[in-house]
Amino acid sequence: MAGIDAARTFIPVRIAVLTMSDTRSEKDDKSGDLLASLIGEAGHVLADRKLVRDDKTAIREVVEGWIADPQIDCVITTGGTGFTGRDVTPEAVKPLFEKEIEGFAILFHTLSYQKVGTSTIQSRSCAGVARGTYIFCLPGSPGACRDAWDGILKFQLDARHRPCNFVEIMPRLEEHRKTTG
Numbered sequence: 001m002a003g004i005d006a007a008r009t010f011i012p013v014r015i016a017v018l019t020m021s022d023t024r025s026e027k028d029d030k031s032g033d034l035l036a037s038l039i040g041e042a043g044h045v046l047a048d049r050k051l052v053r054d055d056k057t058a059i060r061e062v063v064e065g066w067i068a069d070p071q072i073d074c075v076i077t078t079g080g081t082g083f084t085g086r087d088v089t090p091e092a093v094k095p096l097f098e099k100e101i102e103g104f105a106i107l108f109h110t111l112s113y114q115k116v117g118t119s120t121i122q123s124r125s126c127a128g129v130a131r132g133t134y135i136f137c138l139p140g141s142p143g144a145c146r147d148a149w150d151g152i153l154k155f156q157l158d159a160r161h162r163p164c165n166f167v168e169i170m171p172r173l174e175e176h177r178k179t180t181g
Contacts, residue, residue, distance in 0.1 A: 002155075002161070002162065002163060003161070003162060004155075004158065004160045004161055004162075005160050005161075005162045006160065008159060008160040008162075009159065009160070010043055010158065010159060010160055011159040011167055012043055012044050012045050013044045013045070013073045013074050013157050013167060014044070014045045014047040014071055014072050014073045014074070015039050015044050015045065015046060015047055015072070015073065015074045015075070015076060015157075016046075016047045016048040016049065016050075016066045016072045016074070016075050016076070017032055017035045017036055017039070017046065017048075017049045017050075017075075017076050017077075017078070018049075018050050018051075018052065018059070018062055018063065018066075018075065018076070018077045018078070019031060019032040019049075019050070019051040019052075019077070019078050019079055019140075020051075020052060020053070020054050020059055020077060020078070020079035020080035020089055020140070021051065021053070021054065021079050021080075021140065022053050022054050022086055024051065025051070026051055029051055030142045031078040031079065031138075031140055031141065031142050031144075031145045032049060032051065032078060034142045034145050034146060035076055035078060035138075035145050035149065036049060038145075038146070038149045038154070042154055042157070042158070044157065047066075047069075047071055047072045047073075048066065048069075048072065050062055054079070054080050054086040054087065054088055054089075055088070056088045056091055056092040057092075059077070059080070059088065059089060059092035059093065060092040060093065060095075060096065063075055063077070063092070063093055063096060063135065064096065066133065067096065067130045067131050067133045067135075068131070072133060073133060073134065073170060074133065074134040074135075074136070074157065074166075075133060075134070075135045075136070076135075076136045076138060076153070077089055077093065077135070077136070077137045077138065078138045078139070078140050078145055079139070079140030080092075080137075080140065081123050081124045081125050081126075081137055081138065081139045081140070082122055082123065082124070082139070082140075083122060083124075087124075089124075089137050090124045090126050090137060093126070093128075093135060093137055094126060094128065096128070096130045096135070097128030097129065097130055097135070098128070098129055098130055098131070099128055099129045100126065100127070100128045101127040101128055101129065101134075104125070104126070104127035104136065104152065105125050105126050105127065107151070107152055108123070108125045108138075108147070108148055108151075108152065109121075109123070109125070111147050111148075111151040111152070112144065112147055115143065115147060116143075123139045123144065124137075125137055125138055125139060125144075125148070129173055131174070132170070132173040132174040134157075134166055136148065136153065
């Protein structure tokens with residue numbers, strides 16, 4: 001049965017949060033605030049937090065910097081996953097993925113459907129792995145961020161979760177780069 005195994009040790013994950021918005025500032029970034037709070041409440045480390053405009057180059061620049069930072073294990077973005085002309089988060093981030101986590105979008109939409117019905121189809125949420133760093137791209141609404149965290153991320157980013165979780169395979173994400181002596 002899936003769940004938290006109290007006999008296992010909790011391992012804090014170092015998570016960076018990036019908000020994409022042309023209309024919000026750091027003062028009224030409700031989704032970024034919520035994610036930062038949930039990360040801290042879960043016992044993880046908020047490694048960095050930024051807000052950028054909906055600009056593909058700016059988004060990619062920040063995410064690439066975090067991927068290159070060995071002090072960051074995971075990136076969570078919020079915003080820019082819709083269909084408007086300024087929604088470019090998937091276009092900015094997906095080319096960085098070495099492996100896409102297709103199941104994340106499927107599960108996110110399944111959970112979201114229970115709350116917002118067919119409106120979930122308007123999100124292009126996605127996830128992947130790039131150079132050993134997990135990346136999750138969430139919609140910009142606090143409700144969607146909470147659904148993704150409460151329904152997926154708080155479990156998969158917890159080393160105690162069974163039968164498996166993202167944390168326990170972190171040391172193996174880069175094994176394809178290792179050379180044998």
